[in-house]
Amino acid sequence: MTTLSARSVVLDLPNCSPLPMSFEMKSGEVWGLLGPNGVGKTTLLHTLANLRKWCSGNIYIDQIRLQDIHRLSLAQKVGVLFQEHQDGLPATVMETVLLGRFPYSASNWKNDSRRDQELTTAALEALSLQSLSTRSLHQLSGGERQRTAIAALYAQAPDIWLVDEPTNHLDLHHQVEVMSLLSQQAKKGGVMIMSLHDLNLAARWCSHVMLMYPDRSILAGQAQQLLTLENLEPLYQQKLVQGEIDGQTVFMPSN
Amino acid sequence: MLHRSPSMPLILLVFVSCATLLFSITQGSVSLSITDVSSALRSQGSQLYQTLVWELRIPRVAAAFATGALLSMAGALMQILLRNPLADPYVLGISGGASVMVLGAILVGASGIILSGAAFLGATLSSLLVFGLSQRSGQTTPMRLLLTGVVIAAGWGACITLILAIAPPQKIPGMLFWLMGDLAYAHSPWLAWVVLAMVSMLVMPFAKSLNVLARGPLQAAALGVNVVFLERFVFILASLMTAIAVTTAGSVGFVGLVIPHMMRLILGNDQRLILPASALSGGCLVTFADTIARTVIAPEQLPVGVITALIGVPTFLFLLNKGRM
Numbered sequence: 001m002t003t004l005s006a007r008s009v010v011l012d013l014p015n016c017s018p019l020p021m022s023f024e025m026k027s028g029e030v031w032g033l034l035g036p037n038g039v040g041k042t043t044l045l046h047t048l049a050n051l052r053k054w055c056s057g058n059i060y061i062d063q064i065r066l067q068d069i070h071r072l073s074l075a076q077k078v079g080v081l082f083q084e085h086q087d088g089l090p091a092t093v094m095e096t097v098l099l100g101r102f103p104y105s106a107s108n109w110k111n112d113s114r115r116d117q118e119l120t121t122a123a124l125e126a127l128s129l130q131s132l133s134t135r136s137l138h139q140l141s142g143g144e145r146q147r148t149a150i151a152a153l154y155a156q157a158p159d160i161w162l163v164d165e166p167t168n169h170l171d172l173h174h175q176v177e178v179m180s181l182l183s184q185q186a187k188k189g190g191v192m193i194m195s196l197h198d199l200n201l202a203a204r205w206c207s208h209v210m211l212m213y214p215d216r217s218i219l220a221g222q223a224q225q226l227l228t229l230e231n232l233e234p235l236y237q238q239k240l241v242q243g244e245i246d247g248q249t250v251f252m253p254s255n
Numbered sequence: 256m257l258h259r260s261p262s263m264p265l266i267l268l269v270f271v272s273c274a275t276l277l278f279s280i281t282q283g284s285v286s287l288s289i290t291d292v293s294s295a296l297r298s299q300g301s302q303l304y305q306t307l308v309w310e311l312r313i314p315r316v317a318a319a320f321a322t323g324a325l326l327s328m329a330g331a332l333m334q335i336l337l338r339n340p341l342a343d344p345y346v347l348g349i350s351g352g353a354s355v356m357v358l359g360a361i362l363v364g365a366s367g368i369i370l371s372g373a374a375f376l377g378a379t380l381s382s383l384l385v386f387g388l389s390q391r392s393g394q395t396t397p398m399r400l401l402l403t404g405v406v407i408a409a410g411w412g413a414c415i416t417l418i419l420a421i422a423p424p425q426k427i428p429g430m431l432f433w434l435m436g437d438l439a440y441a442h443s444p445w446l447a448w449v450v451l452a453m454v455s456m457l458v459m460p461f462a463k464s465l466n467v468l469a470r471g472p473l474q475a476a477a478l479g480v481n482v483v484f485l486e487r488f489v490f491i492l493a494s495l496m497t498a499i500a501v502t503t504a505g506s507v508g509f510v511g512l513v514i515p516h517m518m519r520l521i522l523g524n525d526q527r528l529i530l531p532a533s534a535l536s537g538g539c540l541v542t543f544a545d546t547i548a549r550t551v552i553a554p555e556q557l558p559v560g561v562i563t564a565l566i567g568v569p570t571f572l573f574l575l576n577k578g579r580m
Contacts, residue, residue: 075479
């Protein structure tokens with residue numbers, strides 16, 4: 001059982017002084033971070049991984065302050081999927097995915113353990129990348145690179161998943177595959193936190209949402225209660241319509 | 256490629272290195288046979304050959320090997336530090352600083368060990384300058400570091416041209432030899448070997464972290480690497496290696512750029528393998544190039560940098576053409 005909690009945290013954002021936010025996220029929950037561009041979704045995810053300083057307040061993982069956790073044990077607990085993948089130097093898919101095991105085998109001369117190799121193989125399978133495993137990242141399409149990054153995160157096997165726009169570059173089939181993979185990880189005891197732009201993905205897969213408004217306090221709670229037109233229209237400054245198809249709530253922009 | 260046993264290519268390279276060293280000792284203005292060399296190494300045989308082997312050939316060959324090894328490892332580290340496959344040990348202006356100081360010293364009539372001192376001083380000053388100027392609020396991004404280095408290098412380039420323009424004609428050949436890289440003034444290879452051994456021992460424990468750093472600083476930090484420390488550490492070690500190499504042999508070009516690339520093409524991207532393999536093959540290349548440089552028009556000598564460039568340029572174009580960069 002893992003708990004991630006924030007108490008009156010003020011993010012370090014460049015051009016506005018956001019209001020303090022408090023929330024608690026637990027194992028088994030799938031959280032969707034929703035909000036307009038530039039509101040701080042990525043900043044929040046980086047802050048929760050201690051990759052970025054924040055202005056005030058405290059963040060705890062299982063009641064331990066985030067700053068007090070050693071970086072390698074933190075990397076075993078918390079994994080991040082970045083929105084932009086840097087690939088200046090060449091590497092193959094296999095090498096990249098295996099790097100996800102680094103926090104467990106950081107010591108140099110230990111050979112990759114059985115568990116490292118099993119998890120890497122499982123990760124390649126889960127993202128259907130087996131046939132690409134020896135390909136160089138440079139030769140991959142955007143979607144294939146995104147799946148490689150998700151596979152590396154899968155191999156890292158963190159308790160808390162901070163996933164920045166997981167469906168970027170993915171076709172519809174792989175969007176569904178990735179979203180169901182991530183929600184399975186939550187069912188297995190992970191805390192899943194993802195920033196999303198697609199309200200319909202949030203409505204279908206997220207148990208909880210956090211609505212990040214530029215001008216007022218966040219709203220965090222059960223997805224069913226918060227995903228309403230009254231909450232979402234001011235969030236995006238956009239008129240919306242809501243409907244139901246096949247038992248699923250869907251949102252569309254209206255004219 | 257992280258699974259493959261790393262020892263085979265390295266063992267092979269150690270054999271190739273030994274062969275290259277031995278071959279180079281036999282070559283020169285007086286050609287020796289393997290038997291002559293082996294008896295001289297055991298302090299037997301003709302006194303002349305013993306002196307030749309122990310006092311001329313071995314120091315020169317050892318200096319060449321160490322220079323190549325230092326430059327190749329520094330190049331491999333710089334490419335990771337700057338996340339730029341086109342980086343080489345000189346990209347941050349280290350050799351430029353050394354060159355300006357050495358040319359200045361030649362201009363005022365210094366020679367011998369003072370030139371080495373001037374080279375080291377210039378290299379150190381230049382790297383401190385680049386590192387200091389690239390800091391902003393305690394942070395250095397690779398792009399800032401690269402731009403600062405390139406601009407400083409351009410500044411040194413202008414100073415070099417200025418010195419060459421005002422230098423008396425009889426001093427120009429010495430200056431040009433130094434600028435191209437020349438092992439004729441390599442007095443003692445031992446400093447280079449000590450630094451090579453020391454740096455290898457320091458950097459190898461971090462080889463796996465360097466694999467992670469190659470994927471970008473944020474990704475590395477998210478996987479538990481102490482990025483700020485590692486980047487500074489790599490900068491200092493790469494600068495030190497380049498400074499020592501430049502002190503030993505002037506600015507020998509292309510080794511630090513081409514060798515790490517070739518190793519990556521052949522052996523994959525695991526730094527645990529690439530770093531030692533680069534050191535060994537870089538050593539071989541410079542030793543071989545220097546042997547050609549001092550035999551092809553013997554008793555006259557060519558600067559070794561000319562030969563490494565002649566080998567390096569076509570290789571580099573070949574790699575570019577294969578589209579692997």
